[in-house]
Amino acid sequence: MADSEETGSKPNRWHTPYLLLLPGLVALVVFFVVPLFAIAKLSLQSGGLSNYPNVLNKNWEVIVRTFEFAGLATIGAILIGYPLAYFIAMRGGRYKNLLLALVVLPFFVTYLVRTLAWKILLYDGGPAVSILHTLHVLPPDQGLLGTDFAVVFALLYNFLPFMVLPIYVSLEKLDRRLLEAAADLYASPQRAFRKVTLRLSLPGVFAGTLLTFIPASGDFINAELLGSDRQTMIGVIIEKNFGKEFFRPELSALSFMLMALILVGVLIYAKVLGTEEIA
Amino acid sequence: MTNSNPLDPRQLSQIADLRTSRRRFISRGALVLGGLAISPAILAACGGSNSSNSAGSTATTTGGVSLESLRGSSVSMFNWPLYIEADDPTTSPTLLGFTDSTGIKVDYLSNIDSNDGFYTKYQPDLAAGNGIGADLIVLTSWEAASMIEQGYIEAWDTNLFPNKANVLGPAASPEWDPGRTHSIPWVLGQTGIAYWPSKVGGTLNSVESLFDSKFKGKVTILDEMRDSVGLTMLGMGNDPTTGPIDQELAAVEKIKRARDAGQFRNITGNSYTEDLQLGDTWIAMAWSGDIASLKADNPDMANSIEFFIPTEGGMQFTDTAMIPVGAKNPAGATALMNYIYDPAIAGPLYEAINYVSPVSGAIDYMSEAAKKSIYINPAEDSKLYEFRILPPDQNEILSRAFTEATQQ
Amino acid sequence: MTAPTSADRVIIGGSGPPPWLRRLGRWALTAVAVGTLIYLFIPIAVVVLFSFNDPLGKYNYVWHKFSFAAWADPFKYPELGTSLQYSFKVAILVTLTSVILGTLIAMAMVKYRFKAKGVVGTLLILPLTMPEVVMGFSLLTWFVALSWSRGFITIVIAQVMFSISYVATTVRARIRGFDWRLEEAALDLGAKPLRVFSKITFPLILPGIIAAALLTFALSLDDFVITYLNSGIDQTYPIQIWTIKKSRIPPQINVFSTSILIASIVLALFAVWLGARRSKRTGQLNP
Numbered sequence: 001m002a003d004s005e006e007t008g009s010k011p012n013r014w015h016t017p018y019l020l021l022l023p024g025l026v027a028l029v030v031f032f033v034v035p036l037f038a039i040a041k042l043s044l045q046s047g048g049l050s051n052y053p054n055v056l057n058k059n060w061e062v063i064v065r066t067f068e069f070a071g072l073a074t075i076g077a078i079l080i081g082y083p084l085a086y087f088i089a090m091r092g093g094r095y096k097n098l099l100l101a102l103v104v105l106p107f108f109v110t111y112l113v114r115t116l117a118w119k120i121l122l123y124d125g126g127p128a129v130s131i132l133h134t135l136h137v138l139p140p141d142q143g144l145l146g147t148d149f150a151v152v153f154a155l156l157y158n159f160l161p162f163m164v165l166p167i168y169v170s171l172e173k174l175d176r177r178l179l180e181a182a183a184d185l186y187a188s189p190q191r192a193f194r195k196v197t198l199r200l201s202l203p204g205v206f207a208g209t210l211l212t213f214i215p216a217s218g219d220f221i222n223a224e225l226l227g228s229d230r231q232t233m234i235g236v237i238i239e240k241n242f243g244k245e246f247f248r249p250e251l252s253a254l255s256f257m258l259m260a261l262i263l264v265g266v267l268i269y270a271k272v273l274g275t276e277e278i279a
Numbered sequence: 280m281t282n283s284n285p286l287d288p289r290q291l292s293q294i295a296d297l298r299t300s301r302r303r304f305i306s307r308g309a310l311v312l313g314g315l316a317i318s319p320a321i322l323a324a325c326g327g328s329n330s331s332n333s334a335g336s337t338a339t340t341t342g343g344v345s346l347e348s349l350r351g352s353s354v355s356m357f358n359w360p361l362y363i364e365a366d367d368p369t370t371s372p373t374l375l376g377f378t379d380s381t382g383i384k385v386d387y388l389s390n391i392d393s394n395d396g397f398y399t400k401y402q403p404d405l406a407a408g409n410g411i412g413a414d415l416i417v418l419t420s421w422e423a424a425s426m427i428e429q430g431y432i433e434a435w436d437t438n439l440f441p442n443k444a445n446v447l448g449p450a451a452s453p454e455w456d457p458g459r460t461h462s463i464p465w466v467l468g469q470t471g472i473a474y475w476p477s478k479v480g481g482t483l484n485s486v487e488s489l490f491d492s493k494f495k496g497k498v499t500i501l502d503e504m505r506d507s508v509g510l511t512m513l514g515m516g517n518d519p520t521t522g523p524i525d526q527e528l529a530a531v532e533k534i535k536r537a538r539d540a541g542q543f544r545n546i547t548g549n550s551y552t553e554d555l556q557l558g559d560t561w562i563a564m565a566w567s568g569d570i571a572s573l574k575a576d577n578p579d580m581a582n583s584i585e586f587f588i589p590t591e592g593g594m595q596f597t598d599t600a601m602i603p604v605g606a607k608n609p610a611g612a613t614a615l616m617n618y619i620y621d622p623a624i625a626g627p628l629y630e631a632i633n634y635v636s637p638v639s640g641a642i643d644y645m646s647e648a649a650k651k652s653i654y655i656n657p658a659e660d661s662k663l664y665e666f667r668i669l670p671p672d673q674n675e676i677l678s679r680a681f682t683e684a685t686q687q
Numbered sequence: 688m689t690a691p692t693s694a695d696r697v698i699i700g701g702s703g704p705p706p707w708l709r710r711l712g713r714w715a716l717t718a719v720a721v722g723t724l725i726y727l728f729i730p731i732a733v734v735v736l737f738s739f740n741d742p743l744g745k746y747n748y749v750w751h752k753f754s755f756a757a758w759a760d761p762f763k764y765p766e767l768g769t770s771l772q773y774s775f776k777v778a779i780l781v782t783l784t785s786v787i788l789g790t791l792i793a794m795a796m797v798k799y800r801f802k803a804k805g806v807v808g809t810l811l812i813l814p815l816t817m818p819e820v821v822m823g824f825s826l827l828t829w830f831v832a833l834s835w836s837r838g839f840i841t842i843v844i845a846q847v848m849f850s851i852s853y854v855a856t857t858v859r860a861r862i863r864g865f866d867w868r869l870e871e872a873a874l875d876l877g878a879k880p881l882r883v884f885s886k887i888t889f890p891l892i893l894p895g896i897i898a899a900a901l902l903t904f905a906l907s908l909d910d911f912v913i914t915y916l917n918s919g920i921d922q923t924y925p926i927q928i929w930t931i932k933k934s935r936i937p938p939q940i941n942v943f944s945t946s947i948l949i950a951s952i953v954l955a956l957f958a959v960w961l962g963a964r965r966s967k968r969t970g971q972l973n974p
Contacts, residue, residue, distance in 0.1 A: 017799035021807060024788035024851055032814055032848045035825035062687060080723045087720035094963055100898065101955040102724060106731050107905035108951060109944040110925050112932070117730035117737075120748060124559045141496075145559065146544060160727065161905070162853075165898040169861040172894055189709065200864060207860035211853060211902075214815040221911070228545040229538065232686050239820045239912065240502070241682055243395025246675045252821065259816040266812060360933040390922065390930050399824060400916050403831040412920050549933055556748055569933070577744030 043252035051253040059237065059254060063261070066233040069148070069223075070216035073155035074163075077212050078205065081163035085204070086197075088164075089171040100168060104161050115154070115225050122150065122226075146228035154222040159215065163208035170204025171197070206273055214262055234258055344436060344610040350382030354611035356415040357397075359598060360389040361572050362466060364631040373628045377618045383611050392549060394422040401603075405431040410605025414612040417465045421505065423599040424455035424668050432461045433602040439613040442620035445638050450597065455668055462601045463616055464637035466568070466629070469654070469663060470506045470594035473555060473565035473586045486514035486589040488562055490537050497561035499545045499554060500534070504681045505666035506594050507534060507546075510564060513592040519666045524673050528680055535684035546685045556580065566596075571633030571654040586653070592662035597637070629655060731948065738941030745935035757938035761946075764939055770927035771943060777839065777914075777923060778907035781846045785903050786896060788847070789854025794892075796855070797862050811856065814849045822849070823916035830917065838919035845917040846907050853906065854899040861895025 043051055056063070088099045106114065122128050124143040132138040144150055174197060182192040220235030238254060241247040364371045368387035378384055391397050397418060401411045405426070418426070426432050435443065443459060447467075456462045474483055479494060489498050489510070500507045509519035511530035519527075537543065544560055545551070552569050554560040565586060574581040600616055602609045619625060619638070626644025629636035633654040636642065642649075642656060649655050657663060669677060704712075737747055741754035762768050796807065814822065826845050827837075835841060873883045911925050918926065928940060 017795040017801045020791045020795035024792045024855075025807065025810070027788060027844075027847065028810060028814070028851060031826060031829070031844050032822075033810070035829035036817075038828055039821060039825045058683075059687060080719065080726075083716055083719040084723045087716055091717070094966075095959060097897070097962070098955045098959050099724075101901065101951065103727065104901040104905050105948060105951055106727050108908060108947050109731060109734055110928060111909045111911070112925060112928050113734055113940060113944055114730050116748070116936070117733035119553065119557070120733055120737075121730065123554075123557045125557060143559065145554075157727075157730075160723075162902060165902055166857050166860040169857060169895045169898045170863070173861065173865075173891070189704070203863040204860045207856045210812065210815070210856055214812065218816065218818040220818070224547075225550065229543065229547075229685055235818050237682075237686055238818045240395075240686065242820045242824065243393070243399045244678055246671075247678075247682075255818050255821045258818065259813065262816045263809065263812065360931065366931075366934040388920070389934060392930055392933065396915075399820070400827070403828050407831050407834075409831065409834075409836075552933075553748065556746065573744070577746075579743050579749075 039252045040256070043249055043256060045249040046246070047249060051250050052257060055250045055254045056257055058250075059234065062232055062234055062237060063258075065231070066217055066235075067261075067265075069152050069155060069231075069233060070213050070219075072152045073159060073216050074209055074213040076152070076156045077160050077163035078208070081160055081208065082167055082205070085164045085167035085171055089168050089174070096172070100165070103164050107158075107161060111158070111221065114158075115222075118154065118157075118226065119145065145226055146231070148227075148231055151223050151227040151231045151233075154226045155216050155219065158222060159212040162211040162215075166207035166211060167201060167204040170207070171201045174200055202273055206270065209269065210266065214266070217262055218258065344439065346381060346439060346614055349608075349611050349614060352608050352611050353384035353386055354414045354608050354615055355386040355388070355412060356417075356612070356615070357388055357391050357413045358415075358417045358465070359391050361568055362389070362417065362598070362632055362634075363387065364628065373619065373624060376624065377615055381614055381618070383614060385615065391417065394419050398422065402431075405429075405604055408604055410607060411603055413603060414606040414608045415600055415615060416603055417598050417600045420453070420455075420464075420597040420599050420665070421668060423462050423601055424453075426601070426603075427456055427461050431604055433604055433606060433609050434460050435463070435602070435616070436610050436613045439610055440617045440620075442617045442638075445620045445622060445625075445640065447637050447639050450637055453668075462599045463620070464597045465600045465619075466598050466632070466634035467637050468596045468598065468634055469567040469588060469657065469661075470501070470510065470596060471565060471567060471586055471588040472562060473570045473584055474562040475558060475583055476585055477583065478558065478561040482585075483562070484587060484590050486510050486591050489564065490514070490533070490542060492540070492542065494562055495540070495542050496544055497559075498543050498563070499547060499551045499560045500543055500564045501551065501566075502546050502548050502685060504678060506566075506596070507564060507685075508677070508681065509594040509664065509666045510589070513589065513594075513664065516591070519594065519664050522667055522669075522673075524677065527677055531677070531680045531684050534681075538685060555584065558583075567654045568632065568634055571652070575633065588653070588657065588661040588663065592664055595663040595665045597665065734941050735945045735948070738938050738945050740938055740941075742938065745937070747936045747938050747941065757942045761939055761942045764931075764935075764937060766922075766927055766931070767924075767937075767939055767943060770922050770924045773921050774908055774924040777842055777846065778904050780843050781850055781907045782900050782903045784843065784847050785850035785854045786900050789851045789899065790858050790892070790896060792851065792855045793858035793862065793895075797859055797865075798867060811852050814852045819912035820916070823913035826913070827916045836919065837917055838921070841917045841919075842914050842923070845913050846910055849913070850903045850906060853902055857899040857902065858892060858895040861898075862892050865891060 045051075047054065084103070088096055088103075092099050120126060122144040124145070129138065129143055132144070133140055138144075178196050178200075179192055182196050183189075187195065217233075218235045220233060220239045223231050223233045223236050224239075234254065238251045242251055360366055364373060366389055368374050368385065371387075374385045374387060397416075404411050406429075423432075437443070437460075443463060446459060446463060450464050450467070452458055472483065472486070472488065474488070476482060478497070479488075488494065489500060505519075508527055508530045511533055512519045512526055515526070515530060515533065517526040517530070538546065545554065549569075551560065551563050551565065552573065555563045555565070556573065567586065570584065570586040574584060574586075602612045606612060619628065622638050622640030623644050625636050625638035625641035629638075629641055630645040630649040633652065635655060635657065645655065653661070737750070738757055739753055739755065740747055740750055741752050741756055742749065743751045757763075792807070792811070795801075796804065823845065826841075826848070830837060830841055869887055870883055873887055874880065878886075909925060910923075911929065914923050915926055922930070
């Protein structure tokens, strides 16, 4: 179902897609692709191609940790983001747009201010830790900040709208009559959900995953502000050391490696989901 | 020469103290330097306000710019936070006084927060010879040395800078800028240790407290390599002003082992003050100005936190003012630094911002309370060391080792 | 009134869980949704609360005592207001540009089959994968090479570069699976292409565009590293806060944030009211 959206273009309009693409693509090529060549050149300095495997080796632990954190945050975002998107789309009624705005609203408060608020809530002497100590969920000398949990928690929080909104837009267009038809055909609500709703909202889940997992992998600020040096992510290493010129070749190589790894992951994910692609 | 020795505060205070007593002189060198430092101050005292003095000494040769001709122009300056009174350029007596006496406006921005960040953002422009929108910038000495070497910095207009001679003796002529033709210190800061006596249960005085496993998980050190490695070296009985690299790498090794054992709550930059304030961090490697500001501003903090320079010694850093290439008003920038290097102006300024003044004689224009402040007038027995300037290959080796030890 | 959902219908055939379980399921869904919203707003509540704090020093970390002082003097630090305005101007232009460019790309990708599709699809993902400092730096060196001085336009360009991907991805999620024969049918019935677009296509993709616009606007307001490297003297709001946070963190920052929140909620409520009025008048179901 998700695959057959192409209607063949009429012969006399073969150029239309290219016209539509042109402005955006030109901008991307001129201001994104071209500058990247300079970075590619930089990545080959003082070491050449061997920079790539070297930097992978040196940072393997951090790379694995980065994908772990981003992956956990993404899964968490799907688990709590899908129900929220579903609720807004199916039960929101005339308040749909208001609820949607509410989801994004926290992000109009600058990141630094939001994160400071989390710090105030989560620091060792703060309310959250006290409660968790009393409930014996946390051992007495263990805090929340500077832990893996804090970083994943912050990543989840800061990327949640990027999961909710794409799922919402793909759910909202769901034709209810499809569900009625399913019921008419003796499908139980769960089956109808699985076979109709879920499948039709897969593009939304796919989009949300892209917009959550990928930026989370390159993120540095959550780890830096709420984590400790034990939660270093790739983004932190790149950002912290880029000021030193002799580091730049390998950091550039590291960036391209990150890009390649993510692309491979996305391709696999797309195949598994059954959506036909990135394209 | 002078910069290979620890900065002996006794020398500092002698040179700075006009009221020298014969008993405190220990060397002819200090006498000569003291004399050099004193004379402009005496001239200033005799000649009335300092600005009219410099206005009197108009330039006629190189550049041919006179102070009078700069009236009505403006100087733009990028600096670190907390380096001007109240961090508010609109009310800063120093900046307002400068504008009053010279007619030059100052556009002041506290927009520098890291040497590396500054370098990343502005180096492409500087390398291309473009201006960066500033006539005056302030960076830490090791970054300043690198930028001067790469040709990104312009020289002072010496005719407009007679007060340059007021710079403190030990800082007067570093290897990387002999005669201070391209740079001049803005503040002399100290890296020491701040802590909560109530939480550690007593008084601390040693660098080794940072590594004491009793405080495991409650200690933060700085991600600024020269500070962390330097202090660690001092704790190991080594001298950061000389190296050699083996000792520096050994210090990195020690940090790595401590980190692997979970000793440090975090290894971070400016944000260490947050955790320290909240009490999550008990002991923090800290910059003097941050702690002074924290305590001055908040009576709770004043009572809760203490700062000390360890008995083994502390690190000194010099944040240095310079004119970047492409500056629109280098003469104005020079004039501003000249104004600051008048001890009568410097005294109140450095008292307000809680830093050691690089201007000799300034301390005499400060209050009694300031003279007792360890942030402005380090104690007699405080040994302060400035990390040596590393040759590029050793800089790379040490930086890599430090990054690996603290991030990977 | 919305169309009845599947859960409301009586199941012919009797398969499925009993009504009480279905009700429980619905209640659970509501609980998770509301809980998530609360979770989103917890730190916001702290931000609002601390706008009423009178901190003991210059840093608004620890609650000291209740006070309206910051609200009485919100513009005490003028640089906060100017940088916020600047950020809004940037965000508006970035959102407009990215939404237009990104939607065009999304439509091309979904409606047509063409040879370069795979390349374009990959190209769209790439900006998301690049760490900010590298992307920002590469653009910076490019601007220096072009001798473009850094300022408003360079910030906008830099932000648009990653925003296009967000817009294209979000709008695509919306329009995949559409039956484009609706458009063909309208054309066959003699409607001009522009009318087809405005009456059929646009209303269908509009929710996707609104969602993309909201996300892009929020992203733009928050962007730090890329903006820092590509800005001139004028600072955006996040950069301004970052640079002053060593000197002070005044409650005025919280006042600004709270005001933005209130204004946005009022706007959204107004939109709801407008929508309700319109559907009452026309008798249409809510789009």
